[in-house]
Amino acid sequence: MNDTPQIRLALAKGRVAKVAINLLEKIGWSFPDYSPGSRKLVFEDSTGRLAFFLVKSPDVPTYVEKGTADLGIVGRDVLMEHPAKVYEMLNLDIGRCRMCVAGYPGTTFSYNRKLTVGSKYINIAKQYFDSIDQPADLIEINGSVELAPVLGLSDVIVDIVETGDTLRENGLDVLTTICEISSRLIVNQVSLKTKTDAILPVIEAFEQAESGD
Numbered sequence: 001m002n003d004t005p006q007i008r009l010a011l012a013k014g015r016v017a018k019v020a021i022n023l024l025e026k027i028g029w030s031f032p033d034y035s036p037g038s039r040k041l042v043f044e045d046s047t048g049r050l051a052f053f054l055v056k057s058p059d060v061p062t063y064v065e066k067g068t069a070d071l072g073i074v075g076r077d078v079l080m081e082h083p084a085k086v087y088e089m090l091n092l093d094i095g096r097c098r099m100c101v102a103g104y105p106g107t108t109f110s111y112n113r114k115l116t117v118g119s120k121y122i123n124i125a126k127q128y129f130d131s132i133d134q135p136a137d138l139i140e141i142n143g144s145v146e147l148a149p150v151l152g153l154s155d156v157i158v159d160i161v162e163t164g165d166t167l168r169e170n171g172l173d174v175l176t177t178i179c180e181i182s183s184r185l186i187v188n189q190v191s192l193k194t195k196t197d198a199i200l201p202v203i204e205a206f207e208q209a210e211s212g213d
């Protein structure tokens with residue numbers, strides 16, 4: 001191995017990690033120890049120049065901000081909900097979905113009635129309802145958010161919608177789209193200066209893979 005420093009990449013576990021790892025392999029990295037079913041958490045490429053590790057998505061910006069990871073791949077939803085001091089370098093155009101307000105079809109909002117909102121994305125929900133002057137009571141929920149209107153815990157939810165299957169199968173619908181979401185390549189601010197020669201080729205390779213070159 002030469003003196004090139006190892007680049008560490010934090011990946012959000014789950015659907016996006018699978019696509020991101022395929023993208024890495026497409027770019028030319030190979031991870032002999034990696035298999036989708038593996039319980040291992042850190043994987044080095046065969047040259048030892050790149051290692052990726054899998055963490056829960058809200059932890060990706062934390063690892064990158066603190067410099068434990070040089071790079072991270074995480075959804076825009078996470079960066080909006082947990083802003084971090086990192087550079088957002090690329091829109092990777094993977095993990096595409098929408099941040100939506102959803103509920104039973106026909107649910108209406110009114111300035112003079114407080115809406116109850118269930119969400120994993122309390123900050124995004126608050127910002128959105130503040131921006132439209134809709135009074136809202138926010139209830140934090142950590143998963144299976146669609147249950148909230150179905151069981152009467154909240155009037156609506158703010159959540160990501162990818163295929164729309166979860167909403168449809170529970171009799172719910174998108175009421176408003178707040179914004180489009182996709183995964184972003186983020187970089188630690190110090191690493192970009194101190195490991196420039198090692199990091200830039202990785203960023204450029206992602207860029208080329210995205211543009212289909």
Ligand code: PRP
Binds near residue numbers: 160161162164
């Ligand atoms: C996400 C999201 C929705 C679902 C949307 O949940 O919170 O529930 O995916 O996807 P769809 O539009 O393709 O149906 P996730 O699968 O991450 O699990 P969770 O409910 O435990 O958060």
